[in-house]
Amino acid sequence: MSRNLGYSVAANPQTKAKFRTKKGASGRRSETLFVASLEKGFRILEAFRESPGDLGLTEIAERTGLDKSAAQRFTNTLQELGYLDKDPRSRRYRPAVKLLDMSFTYMRHSHLSEVAVARLIAASKVYGTTVNLCLLDDTEIIYTVRIPHENTAFLATVPGRRLPAFCTAGGTIILAFRPEEEMIAVVDASDRKPITDATIVERDAVLARIADARSLGYGIGVSQALPNEISVAAPVLDEQGMAIAAVQIPVYMPPWTEDEVREKLAPLAIETARAISGYIGGHA
Numbered sequence: 028m029s030r031n032l033g034y035s036v037a038a039n040p041q042t043k044a045k046f047r048t049k050k051g052a053s054g055r056r057s058e059t060l061f062v063a064s065l066e067k068g069f070r071i072l073e074a075f076r077e078s079p080g081d082l083g084l085t086e087i088a089e090r091t092g093l094d095k096s097a098a099q100r101f102t103n104t105l106q107e108l109g110y111l112d113k114d115p116r117s118r119r120y121r122p123a124v125k126l127l128d129m130s131f132t133y134m135r136h137s138h139l140s141e142v143a144v145a146r147l148i149a150a151s152k153v154y155g156t157t158v159n160l161c162l163l164d165d166t167e168i169i170y171t172v173r174i175p176h177e178n179t180a181f182l183a184t185v186p187g188r189r190l191p192a193f194c195t196a197g198g199t200i201i202l203a204f205r206p207e208e209e210m211i212a213v214v215d216a217s218d219r220k221p222i223t224d225a226t227i228v229e230r231d232a233v234l235a236r237i238a239d240a241r242s243l244g245y246g247i248g249v250s251q252a253l254p255n256e257i258s259v260a261a262p263v264l265d266e267q268g269m270a271i272a273a274v275q276i277p278v279y280m281p282p283w284t285e286d287e288v289r290e291k292l293a294p295l296a297i298e299t300a301r302a303i304s305g306y307i308g309g310h311a
Contacts, residue, residue, distance in 0.1 A: 157174065
């Protein structure tokens, strides 16, 4: 793994392309084993991720880029299979309970999540905070295990939420312990739009935050993804010392201050991440 933290080396174009090619993008369809129709079916399901409510066929077609006829066929098939529900009066669709089977299947086979849960619960009890486990996926982090505080908003308790890696504490610390070329490729491929008024989006400033996280051993962000939120995260490392996940602890101002987070929660995140790393055979 590269130890150069100056980030002066440009990423290989092929590495950049890896992150610019989203799942289902046309670049993969030339592969002989790629089934385009299956990808379209998943595109229908993904259309509901950011939807504020039920979707009609016209909205599904717009969100997926499919023509209305194709959208109707795939949507009807997913309804017949039990993955979508259809309101008989409004004729609009919503995700069905059977989709939870996918989440259960993933969690059942995730050794990392199994190892992490007990340690995250223990960490959450120290200061009565939310504690999460997040992974890097493309240019985003995804929360796979979430141990919520009693006052946590509903969406902050649900596994599967995604946020940009470039600005989040979890994404910053994972990128800090990834090969330099990969880190630069992720930053350059990210859509670095501000989420809050305080979100750091300039490339040099983002890279500086990652370098600081590598030096400190933890990443921290103030109001980067949510106003008044202070988030701190530490890396879960594999046998080669590469980050495979991050333990993330979010709190809010007030009553927490950045100094208190650095003094109390950063060591807790590091200790918890080290415990998980040690159990899976990673570096402490």
